Amino acid sequence: MxxxxxxxxxxxxxxxxxxxxxxxxxxxxxxxxxxxxxxxxxxxxxxxxxxxxxxxxTIDNNYSKDEEDMQTKRDLYPEEKVAIGRKAAELIERDDFVYIDAGSTTLHIIDFLKENGAAFVTNGMQHAARLSARGFKVFIIGGAVKAITEAVVGTEALQSLQCYNFTKGFFGTNGISTKSGFSTPDAEEGAVKSAALARCKNAFVVADRSKFNKIAPITFADISSATIITGRLEDKKYLDYTTVLEGE
Amino acid sequence: MxxxxxxxxxxxxxxxxxxxxxxxxxxxxxxxxxxxxxxxxxxxxxxxxxxxxxxxxTIDNNYSKDEEDMQTKRDLYPEEKVAIGRKAAELIERDDFVYIDAGSTTLHIIDFLKENGAAFVTNGMQHAARLSARGFKVFIIGGAVKAITEAVVGTEALQSLQCYNFTKGFFGTNGISTKSGFSTPDAEEGAVKSAALARCKNAFVVADRSKFNKIAPITFADISSATIITGRLEDKKYLDYTTVLEGE
DNA sequence: TCAAAGTCAACCAAAATCAGTCAAAAATAA
DNA sequence: TTATTTTTGACTGATTTTGGTTGACTTTGA
The missing domain is CATH 1.10.10.10 (Winged helix-like DNA-binding domain superfamily/Winged helix DNA-binding domain)
Structure with missing residues (x-):
């Protein structure tokens, strides 16, 4: 057979x-x-x-809502993102306190999480809904809701973040470069990423191949300030600047 | 198994x-x-x-008799809820700053909103998503996400509310009685309702006929502290205690 | 009020299940 | 054909789940 x-x-x-x-x-x-x-x-x-x-x-009957299409719609390298999500989920240990940044790649992490007492904070409304549906302890930060990405941003969001001390944080990005670090097109989202990253003991940036050697308008973190999780690293020069984990 | x-x-x-x-x-x-x-x-x-x-x-039938979960509840008195939603939406004026409580009845309000510069704050994730999708300026309060109702609750939520001064607020309820006021089965949600209602210049409770003369475990407001919006009032005694607006 | 009966969370040892290793079997290549 | 790689199934120690037991707690009924 x-x-x-x-x-x-x-x-x-x-x-x-x-x-x-x-x-x-x-x-x-x-x-x-x-x-x-x-x-x-x-x-x-x-x-x-x-x-x-x-x-x-089966996959589906665990999810409650009809927000699946959102995920598929934006997925550029779905199989790579799945691998990245799996790799990231593996890193979460018992009793971690985890920040999950809004974004399509970080959404995949949730599918592979195991129940182990970890608690989650996120600024992504879909992320919060899905975490909640899967039975995890989840907090959403307060603030203005951005229309398209459904990410929570603004001064309230920045302030909400100040009281949390995360053991691990997972962030999406639009650009990675050795000089300009991790960058994103939206200033408000960038500010939230930056503030959240500062509260993480260990920070991870999840990124598929399309993000490397690109620069977006707003840099939210230095290249050395987070470990990169990607599918297969093609440009080895990044190893000189930070840690890179590869999913398969 | x-x-x-x-x-x-x-x-x-x-x-x-x-x-x-x-x-x-x-x-x-x-x-x-x-x-x-x-x-x-x-x-x-x-x-x-x-x-x-x-x-x-089951989650919600402890005191009030036959309640079902969010999904089925949504369809309990749909035509009445629609009328209530339309009536509530009419009350929102230019530049109001509006709180919308989580819950299935308040969700209907959003469908009838007109663009008029009003801004919204909510503790319902579905409400925030829908408001955002319709292009309104919306804030979500931060805090723990409740699994079934996807409402934001907890101490963070209570604290987040303290900085807002709403001109109007719309609340759901599970029970209405002259003696026990407005009541709900969940203590955490009750605390949020109570805190939000205290920050509203004008508070409205939206309720279909099934909510009258019922008492749920937690009272979150006195009967006189909010105007009731309902389909058609059957029990006229409530007029002695508070204002009642009838839809359709 | 009290005591008996029922119910509970915590603990422990047994059973079930798991991921990983290894050698045999099968498939593929030379 | 033989050599090499891949797949398979058995085995192992580690992990997770299960069901019985215990002492503490809650409800019931006098």
Whole structure:
């Protein structure tokens, strides 16, 4: 039986039952437990199902709202962003206090989070909704809501941030360059990113390949002030300036 | 049986029966008491049911009789809620600074708003998203996000409210009675309602017919402290205590 | 009020499940 | 054919979940 056939079979069973155990799959497909686990891991990684203890569930019935199209609409390198999201989620440890910046790449992190007592603060309304839907402890910062990105910005937002001390923070960016650091087109969003980043013990910038060697109008952080999480780093010169983590 | 399946089964039974005991669940699902307790604790924490001594109940039917969750509640008296929403929207004048409380009835107000320079503050994530989508100037207050209702609550929320001076405020409620005033099942949401209402020059409570002569656990305002906006007032005794505006 | 019965969270040991390693089997290439 | 790579299934120690037990707490009914 071909690997892809197995994947299709698993997804078929899952589509019917909404949830399936590893044992059920070994019986249904007459393959070993190890292979089932490997398949589930692969399908989880490519975002086609959720792996849970004992088996797997379908992706969709966990989410409450109809805000999915927003995500797909903006996704430029979806498979790379999924890998980046997975890598970022891995970094979150028990009892971390995590800031998640608004933006489409950071949205992918949420899909891979595991329940481990971590608490989240975000300025992204979609991020807050999705975190909340998945059952995480989540706070949204107060302030003006930007129309297009649904990010919270402004002086209230900057002030709200001052009372938080994050152990980790994940930020999106529009441009990365060794000279101009991390940059974004919007001054208000830049100010929030900057303020939030200053409150993080460890800061991470998530960025697909399209962001490297670009400069946007507003620099919100120096290149050395955050670890970069990306798919596969093509331009090795960045290793001289900061840490880079690669997802697969 | 997977954890998520058990959760779904418990919520299914609960949706039917409105209340269930630990013992019933152990028999229905053939699992131990310990596991049932753990599941109930988890579901309670993620806001999907209320844990009570001996078992669990659905989220909102503790006192007021047949309430359902946000989604179904939205469709309870749709035509009346639309009328209420239209009536409320009419009251908003040029350059008002308006607070809109989270909740399904207040959501209808947004559909009838006209662009007239008014600015909005809300603790409802869906409300903020919809206002923003319609192009209004909108602020969201900061704080913890409640799982089911997607309302912002907690000490941060209460504090965020202190700097605003609203000209008008619109609030939802679960119960209205002359003696116990306006009441709601959730203490945290009640605290936010109370704090926001105190910052409003003019406060309005929007309520369909199902809310009258009901008492929910937490009173957030006296009957005389807000004007009631409803479809058609059946119980005229309220006119002795406060102003009532009728829609349609 | 009190005491009995019922219910609870916390703890612990057993069972189930997990990710990783390794060698055999299968597929592919030379 | 043989050599190399990939896939598979068994095994292992670590982790997570489960169900029974305990002592504390809550409700019930006198």
């Amino acid at each position: 071909l690997t892809e056939e197995r994947y299709a079979a698993i997804l078929g069973i899952l589509a019917e039952k909404k949830a399936v155990t590893v044992l059920e799959l070994t019986k249904a497909l007459q393959i070993s437990e190890s292979t089932v686990r490997r398949d589930l891991t692969a399908l989880h990684r490519s975002g086609r199902l959720y792996k849970v203890y004992g088996g797997a569930t | 997977l954890t998520e399946e058990r959760y779904a089964a418990i919520l299914g039974i609960l949706a039917e029966k409105k209340a269930v005991t630990v013992l019933e669940l152990t028999k229905a699902l053939q699992i131990s008491e310990s596991t049932v307790r753990r599941d109930l604790t988890a579901l309670h924490r993620s806001g999907r049911l209320y844990k009570v001594y001996g078992g669990a109940t």
